[in-house]
Amino acid sequence: MTSPAPTAVSTPPAAPGPPPSRAPRASLASRIAARAAGGGVRVFLVLAGLLWLLPTVGLLFSSLRSPSDIAASGWWEVFTAPARLTTENYTHLLANGTITGSLLSTVLITVPATLLVLVLGSFAGYAFAWLDFPGRDWWFLGVVALLVVPVQVALVPVSKLFGAVGLFETTVGVVLFHTAFGLPFAIFLLRNFFAEIPRELLEAARLDGAGEVRLFTRVVLPLGGPAIASLGIFQFLWVWNDMLIALIFADSQSPPITVALQQQVRQFGNNVDVLAPGAFLSMVVPLAVFFAFQRQFASGVMAGAVK
Numbered sequence: 001m002t003s004p005a006p007t008a009v010s011t012p013p014a015a016p017g018p019p020p021s022r023a024p025r026a027s028l029a030s031r032i033a034a035r036a037a038g039g040g041v042r043v044f045l046v047l048a049g050l051l052w053l054l055p056t057v058g059l060l061f062s063s064l065r066s067p068s069d070i071a072a073s074g075w076w077e078v079f080t081a082p083a084r085l086t087t088e089n090y091t092h093l094l095a096n097g098t099i100t101g102s103l104l105s106t107v108l109i110t111v112p113a114t115l116l117v118l119v120l121g122s123f124a125g126y127a128f129a130w131l132d133f134p135g136r137d138w139w140f141l142g143v144v145a146l147l148v149v150p151v152q153v154a155l156v157p158v159s160k161l162f163g164a165v166g167l168f169e170t171t172v173g174v175v176l177f178h179t180a181f182g183l184p185f186a187i188f189l190l191r192n193f194f195a196e197i198p199r200e201l202l203e204a205a206r207l208d209g210a211g212e213v214r215l216f217t218r219v220v221l222p223l224g225g226p227a228i229a230s231l232g233i234f235q236f237l238w239v240w241n242d243m244l245i246a247l248i249f250a251d252s253q254s255p256p257i258t259v260a261l262q263q264q265v266r267q268f269g270n271n272v273d274v275l276a277p278g279a280f281l282s283m284v285v286p287l288a289v290f291f292a293f294q295r296q297f298a299s300g301v302m303a304g305a306v307k
Contacts, residue, residue: 063089063276070272089273099278102260108171110239113178117235118228121186126216129194146184174249178239186231193227194220229293237286257282
């Protein structure tokens with residue numbers, strides 16, 4: 001005798017629930033207002049950028065005009081007579097031995113002062129961040145305290161010191177002065193950046209047999225590249241555009257470009273055909289350095305903001 005086949009048990013359909021909630025849709029007026037606000041901000045930023053670049057553009061056009069045209073009208077007249085632009089001013093500039101020599105002196109001061117700050121600041125920043133030595137925190141507080149010391153306070157004592165050791169009015173003296181006053185900020189910046197590197201990463205490198213030198217060159221420096229690039233841009237711009245320190249400590253026979261242009265104004269006063277291209281050339285070099293490293297600079301700023 002066969003058993004009856006089991007009957008299938010039907011499950012009752014689930015009760016319909018409430019429909020999934022949707023995010024409230026912004027009204028047409030609010031969307032138009034948001035887009036208008038964003039467009040207004042963009043227009044404001046563009047206008048601010050153009051206004052900021054206006055003196056540079058005016059200096060460029062002035063450097064391409066003849067002295068008679070400069071004396072007769074403003075630089076904006078080039079839009080009505082662009083054919084009157086000339087490069088003779090730059091020819092006169094290259095023929096001026098004082099200006100060309102001052103450009104070389106500026107390079108000989110700026111490049112070593114920037115490299116020394118980057119190298120010494122990287123070493124010291126790594127030591128303060130990851131090496132244990134007696135009085136590390138107190139030494140770092142001393143470095144931070146040096147940030148508030150103005151340059152003007154050290155002019156007289158450093159002048160006496162340089163005069164006693166034979167460094168007054170020398171390129172080496174100017175480089176040492178810029179390096180000494182650039183190191184506190186460099187150490188402060190790089191120490192804080194290096195300290196954010198994960199400790200596990202450094203410990204893994206040590207377990208693989210890496211010493212302090214290899215750890216610094218293969219791990220810390222590549223990770224700190226954006227911060228080092230940002231520091232290099234700041235240091236380069238500060239040293240290149242400096243006039244006070246160069247006016248006091250640099251060699252009067254081969255001064256940097258800022259002092260040379262100031263001396264040209266003092267001696268002649270109306271040689272605009274030399275001053276305009278010289279001033280524009282002194283502005284172009286820092287701008288070229290900034291735009292060449294702007295990606296690293298932005299990465300360093302964003303990394304510091306996130307951390």
